[in-house]
Amino acid sequence: MNLRRRPVVPLLLLPALLAAPVLAQEKKPDPAKQLQQVEKDLKQADKTKADLDAKAEGLEKELADLRARAIDAAAQQRTQADELARLEGALGDLGEEEKARLDKIEADRAALADLLGALQRLSRLPPDTMIAAPQSPSDTVKSALLLRSAVPELKTRADALSRELQGLVDLRRQLAEQKDKAARAAESLTLRQKDLAGLVARREELSKSTDSERTRLATQVAALADRAGDLKDLIEKLEAERKAEAARKAEAERRRLAQVEAQREQRARDKVAGLKRAPAEPQSAGILGGMVAPVSGKITQRYGTVDAVGATSRGLTYSGRAGGPVVAPADGSVMFAGPFKGYGLLLILEHANGYHSLLSGLGRIDAQVGQRVLGGEPVGLLSGDGDPTLYYELRRGGQPVNPARGLAASDGKGQG
Incomplete structure (x- = not known):
């Protein structure tokens, strides 16, 4: 009668097999130790947060100064923009005045040219022609008187034309000076715009640097707190204390953030108040x-x-x-x-x-x-x-x- 032989386990392997369940039980994580590690991490996060707050204090002072400088730069830029607009308007008025003077000079010049032409033609009439077509004595006297009065009038008009031309030269010099002032004002306005853009960019950079770091740290602390909560569910003895401590910390953090925000606004206000000239409203x-x-x-x-x-x-x-x-x-x-x-x-x-x-x-x-x-x-x-x-x-x-x-x-x- 043939019986199937069962496999024989070597005696040397029996201790290892018997010890396997024990080793599996030893590898099971201990909630209490995990909780201690999480609380240690939370304490480290609190220390990191304190260091961040100290660093942020210096950044907040710089941020308050930047906000005040940005307000002042914007006010100066607005003032220069108004001045540039005034200069541009003055340029337009001077241009119109220049055109009006040119039109008047051209009209005077044409009238003077007609008068000169008439006198030149009269001076070129030969005596023989006057003998061939004699005038009455009274007409001859009138012609002489007219010619005599035309010469002073001609000089008067010539002098007036000279003065108009000199006035045009002065006007064009004034126009050139105004254009130069407007160009300098435009250049200064461009520089102010660049300065203001740099201040705004630096302000945003400082705000984002502190805010992003605080957000990251808050997320990390929240994750650790959640993990600690899960572990403390297994240890009911510490549950009430954890919740009370978390509530105290949350309230303290809320008050601290409110105080920081109030101090930030007050710093900015103090900086603005300390400026030599506050931004004035047009x-x-x-x-x-x-x-x-x-x-x-x-x-x-x-x-x-x-x-x-x-x-x-x-x-x-x-x-x-x-x-x-x-x-x-x-x-x-x-x-x-x-x-x-x-x-x-x-x-x-x-x-x-x-x-x-x-x-x-x-x-x-x-x-x-x-x-x-x-x-x-x-x-x-x-x-x-x-x-x-x-x-x-x-x-x-x-x-x-x-x-x-x-x-x-x-x-x-x-x-x-």
Whole structure:
């Protein structure tokens, strides 16, 4: 009778097989040790965050200085743009005066030429001709008197023509000087635009460097906190303490961030207040209540007037210089920044007491949603082509109000 033989396990392998379950159990992770490691990582993250805050403190001081310098540079650029516009207008007036003088000189010159021609022809008449066609004595006397009076008149006209020509020389010299001033003003304006662009770029770089690092660190801390929470679910003894500590840290962080933001705004305000000359608002801006005109230029459409298509304007339309800076009319925060149908690039700022500013027609926006801005701080540029316009609308409680009334600190209702 043949029986199948069972495989025989060598005796040397039995200890290893018996120890295998034990080794598998030893490799199982220990939640308590993992929790200790996570808490260690959280402490390290807190230390890194403290170092980042110390570094950010220095950057915040530089950022406040940059914001103040940007406000001052924008104000100077607006002043130079107004001066350049004035010079260009003066050039136009001088050009028209030059044309009028040239026309008058040409007319005087033609009249003088006719008079000279008549005298020359009279002087070339021979005596024989006068004998052949004798005149009466009275006519001869009249002709002599006329000829005698024509000579002083001729000299008077010649002297007047000489004075007109000298005046034309002086006018052209003045015109050349004005053109030279306008060229220097345009060159200075270009340099101001470059300086302002550099300040705005540096401001954005500083803001993004600190904000991105804080965002990354906050994400890392949140992930560690979630992991710690999962582990502490296995250790109920520490659950209540973890939640209370997390809540305390969250509240402390919220208060710290609010304090940092308040200090950042106060630094910027102190810098602006410390400038030798604060940005002044043009008299033609038509905006009161401490507000700043959003762009340098003339107002082509005022609030409440009817335009060419019969629509009533609900804001102000400015005609600005190509590539000119656009600034915040008052302190506030950016609610919207980007393209919007029918408005082009649109920027919406939220102010105190229920006010909002709408700026449309920008060629470029240099502000981000959530960013705090001060009155007069650059937030964008006009289009660099042609004769750009900017539409500015001030709203309160969702209703358009007259920007000439400025910002009032009343109950927040709309006003006409």
